[in-house]
Amino acid sequence: MGSSGVAALDRLVGDSDPMRLVKSRIAKVARGMAPVLVRGESGTGKELVARAVHACSQRSDGPFVAVNCGAIPENLLEAEFFGAKKGSYTGSSQDRDGYFQAARSGTLFLDEIGDLPLAMQSKLLRAIQERSVRSIGSTQEEAVDVRIVSATHKDLHAEVQAGRFRQDLFYRLNVIEIAVPALRDRREDLPALCAALLARIAQDGGLPVPHLSAELLRRLALHPLEGNVRELENLLHRAVALNDGDELHLDLMGGNVATTMAAADVASVTPSQLAPRSDAPASATEPKPAPVAEFKPTPPPLPSDLQAYLDQQEREILVRALHESGFNRTAAAARLGMSLRQIRYRIARLGITTPNGDDGASSHVDD
Ligand SMILES: Nc1ncnc2c1ncn2[C@@H]1O[C@H](COP(=O)(O)OP(=O)(O)OP(=O)(O)O)[C@@H](O)[C@H]1O
Ligand SMILES: [Mg+2]
Structure with missing residues (x-):
């Protein structure tokens, strides 16, 4: 090999x-x-x-x-x-x-x-x-x-x-x-996974690798992580983004609320996180409009993981642009209104592989 x-x-x-x-x-x-x-x-x-x-x-x-x-x-x-x-x-x-x-x-x-x-x-x-x-x-x-x-x-x-x-x-x-x-069938991999993911996240962002505390690991271990490594990665991404320097904090409510609440971790959720949003109008103050439900299209369900959802959208657009421009990154970048540097960064971030690694004219389509 x-x-x-x-x-x-x-x-x-x-x-x-x-x-x-x-x-x-x-x-x-x-x-x-x-x-x-x-x-x-x-x-x-x-x-x-x-x-x-x-x-x-x-x-x-x-x-x-x-x-x-x-x-x-x-x-x-x-x-x-x-x-x-x-x-x-x-x-x-x-x-x-x-x-x-x-x-x-x-x-x-x-x-x-x-x-x-x-x-x-x-x-x-x-x-x-x-x-x-x-x-x-x-x-x-x-x-x-x-x-x-x-x-x-x-x-x-x-x-x-x-x-x-x-x-x-x-x-x-x-x-x-x-x-x-599934991650739940290999829980023992959690520490190594967290370390590797944190190192990668920090490297991508040009940041020092944050400390992974035993407490954070313990909380993660209690979290269901139904979304497997991708969910873990997103949780850590958020933790790094919100890092105030001292210690990493987990925002477990950012994930799938239903599964989170069902888990043994409920005890660690603070009351303010459970309270209704203060900007939501109280139902008593507003008269209910006549039922118009049959004319209202049901909106698609909210993504349970916004970042993963957006990454997926971005990925599909990039792949399409690359394909439509014969995998010429300069041309694909131009079509999407970005620079070669920017598209390169995004291609690398999303791990998209193109048939020709360089940025020259595509060898297999343009000729
Ligand atoms: N064993 C692992 N070690 C390190 N990173 C991992 C591992 N498994 C998954 N990942 C990371 O988790 C994310 C999801 O992985 P990947 O896209 O390969 O999963 P998938 O099964 O194709 O997911 P989906 O069904 O959402 O497409 C990626 O960012 C990947 O790098
Ligand atoms: Mg996949």
Whole structure:
């Protein structure tokens, strides 16, 4: 295994038995070409695992192309996956590669595979079986050498049973399964995870690494952390941002209030946090308007983790801009009204991998 593989495994913090198992499995399966399905709850580190599979493989010099299958409009899926010939659909003034072509001799990471619509599932199955794709508007099949790693937080078995996921595709993708454990099943990793996350957060912000007190660890250990490592990361992010210098404080109310309140940690919540907001109007002072509920669209539920939600939005926009500009970062930055420096920072912060690491004209699309 090369140094990039070792580094990628090191990034997966945790020495618990379930994490050791995950890591040894990654190292073992990385060598081959068999499709890997990474399964696990939200925030458990599925993407880190997928990246480690790539980094430990012989394809580590090739691209790692991450695709969020749930984030692409259905009418664009085929073009996004397989590419499109110039003029084959509105607005295409040049040939465009799809994800398959972009991932050539590397790894194609199909994230949230359970969200792929059925029609696209058939096309994907075909591409995997034939090991070739045909871009929209082309008469030619082109061979593509990619390794498929997919991930889902859904129970794909149940999705198959419910008729929402093709069984044949499921078997194709699920040749090797890596189950990433929930944080609650590896509580012993908490101290090491906190230390590693705090070090990274501090480094990103150019700050000294804050002290992790035993009291803070104890409170974290009592917190349910249903959002797994991502929730832990966000909690620590907030703690660092609100740090007054002396000691880190946890704002456990910032997370999912319902789960927090259900947990054993209720005792540590101060009364002021439980009081109703003072700016909320008292219901008695205002006459109730006539019921108009049937005309009011229900707003979407509030994100339980705003930062993770915003990161995800930002990520999708950046990935789209990059893709639409042939992975030329300068062009993508210009489209989004930011500088090259700014887009680089955001790409790095969100851990987006582009097929060509440099900022020159894209090697695979612009020519
Ligand atoms: N074992 C770990 N060690 C260090 N950091 C981790 C670990 N697992 C997850 N993380 C961090 O937690 C965050 C969530 O990880 P990742 O995006 O890989 O999870 P996911 O399972 O894909 O989550 P989601 O379902 O929300 O997409 C990332 O910032 C990642 O770096
Ligand atoms: Mg993910």
